[in-house]
Amino acid sequence: MESKEVIILGGGLAGLTAAIHLLKLDCKVLLFEKNEFPKHKVCGEYISNEVLPYLQSLALNLETLHPKKISKLNFSLVSGKTIKANLPLGGVGVSRFALDYYLYQEVLKRGGKIVQETVSNVVFLEDKFRVTTNNSVFCAKVVLGAFGKRSNLDVVLKRNFISKPSNWLGVKAHYKVNFADDVVGLHHFNGGYCGVSKVETDLVNICYLGNYETFKKYKSITAYQENVVCKNPNLKAIFTDAIIQFETPLTISQISFEPKKSVENKMLMIGDTAGLIHPLCGNGMAMAIHSAKLASESVINFFEGRCSRTEMERQYSKLWRKNFANRIQTGRLLGNLLQKEKLANVVLTIVTTIPFLLPLLIKKTHGRPL
Template sequence: MPSPATSAPQKMPAELYDCAIIGGGVAGLTLALQLAQAGRKVVLFEKETYPFHRVCGEYISMENYDFLCRLGVPLAEMDLPKMTRFTVSSPTGEALHHPLDIGGLGITRYVLDQLLARLATEYGATIWEGTKVTDVGFADEQFTISVAGGATYQARTACGAWGKHANLDSKLQRSFLEPSRQGRQFVAVKYHLQIDHFPQDLVEMHNFRDGYCGLSPVPGGLTNCSYISDVRNLRAHGNSVAEMERQVLMQNPLLRPYLQEAQREGNPPIVISQITFRERSTVDAHVLMLGDAAGTIAPLAGNGMSMGMNASFLLHGLLLEFLEGRISRAELEQQYTRAWRRLLLLRITAGRFIHQFFGRPSLTTLAIQVLKRVPGLTNQVLKLTHGRSY
């Protein structure tokens, strides 16, 4: 599939965009696609070049199925694995097996992101790949977006969809970076495994000391392996991912066979660091945040991709109201903040609470033992971390 766009030119475009979106993950791309379908002038900046792999569980909750189909993603034709059950284990191997009623689909970000980018450009969105935004300014009811190389772009609205951490967080002096809010930091790792006969309807979540690992099927006979660990685990083993896996992850007897025996797909592991789960704001310096830039949910407890798409659906309607002059900028920011919190804050809060149990051997074992005895409680936990179709 050809790349949907090329690198940005080094001169300033003449037009004023209705919306500038910084970050081309599922949150930013679905927002760009919706605005373009509504006939709005949209520009999106992505520092990488499609297609590329991301650290991600690559699991999309079925709550997003109808939404993606409406956008033009041919999910029914893509022969994607559908997961309807899950297993979660403690570091000692205590396991819970349970139905996953809402279910989810496995799809690689390598495929999904490029597909969304292509659809957005077909509807008229401008996407600059390989383009790093260096600054965002706001004056006279207009944003100026500066990119590496010196080009600038103007837009009536600006949205931040750059993920868990970016230099722009510091530029905008976002409050979650304040030293008084510093807490534990995590590292995330993702790669694909070739596991013989891994069930195509199963998600597995395996805890280890100060972290947890997810396994789920994706197309091509591969299994996504993604995990998050306290950064101290990595530092304690010479910053070696392989050594950390041997000394920490493989202490879980259910996870060990996968990591020891499965073959890794050709691409090297992707590693990101400086991950935190501190509360974030949905608006900073008039930039509207969505996806992980607005709030992160612990991977084992929820579905970050689904939340990013939910937020894009919520935000695009409010942006259209503002661009059509039906609400003011202050009303746009206030209504988005209230609606975002109403829709997603409970999921994030529940995720942070559940996250406190995982990665701690005694607490995780106790939690799994309780959930095994009370299946209805497991269903309630799942409802807290998943949403409804929209």
């Protein structure tokens, strides 16, 4: 492939956004995604408003998807004790089914090429990458890793986090149930937490993250929900009236919040491939989009001769750390705290008693508008 040609591995928010950014700057983009579009994903589907100015600069308009505008947070303890706070920046509720599909269509409209294939290997040799799929080998000067939280490519690349056991489980479905348009609920239960908010279809997304230790005593999602998740009376009230709109809830396991490298095997890693923030922060999607921006800018500097490959890698790693490292660390601390039932109840009771603490925590896990 000639210069200014980029291969992107993975077509989630990070990969699709980077594709759109690089196409705007006259790059040729080839993106591989193993799944077909559109598709539901395990995600709380609350996206922080901090990315809206950047998306507008790429001529992307989320309004066309009719998202719900969310400005309030209801946070509750296992006991049901609730604290309400305004979200400093707010966000929107839009399904990944609609959002990823919108970005996918924009990539195609703007001249990007998307191939539905699983990438099985990527090697860097003699200043270029060779990307292997089941059918072919493709070469490019730059490759972005955008393959999400856990992929066959993490095993191929022997990334450190992949060999460590990880005991988080994610569950999500859409439901018909009464719920305010402008609220995101975040409800603690023993060993996990559950997000509740509306998406553009007027359905309610109920998505939770639970620790495998508490889950394994139960034989099914239904039994776990009844015996653990619904111990929080707020969740019990929601689940009692909720009518599921999926055949069964979607689940993912082995979710890892371990540190990862933002540059690996000469590839700039974006989105969850570089590091996953605890979903309770409601900021993973915004970070995926933000990291796509930072990586695309670094790639353009390289293509236009303003830096060498090594400088591009260094610049991106530095920017990544500056923008995301503290947020991820705060999220990790909060996530670990929620696993310790007694301590969590003491700390969260303090948070619910001192009203300014919750907005402060929200600020610590979010960025400024891009």
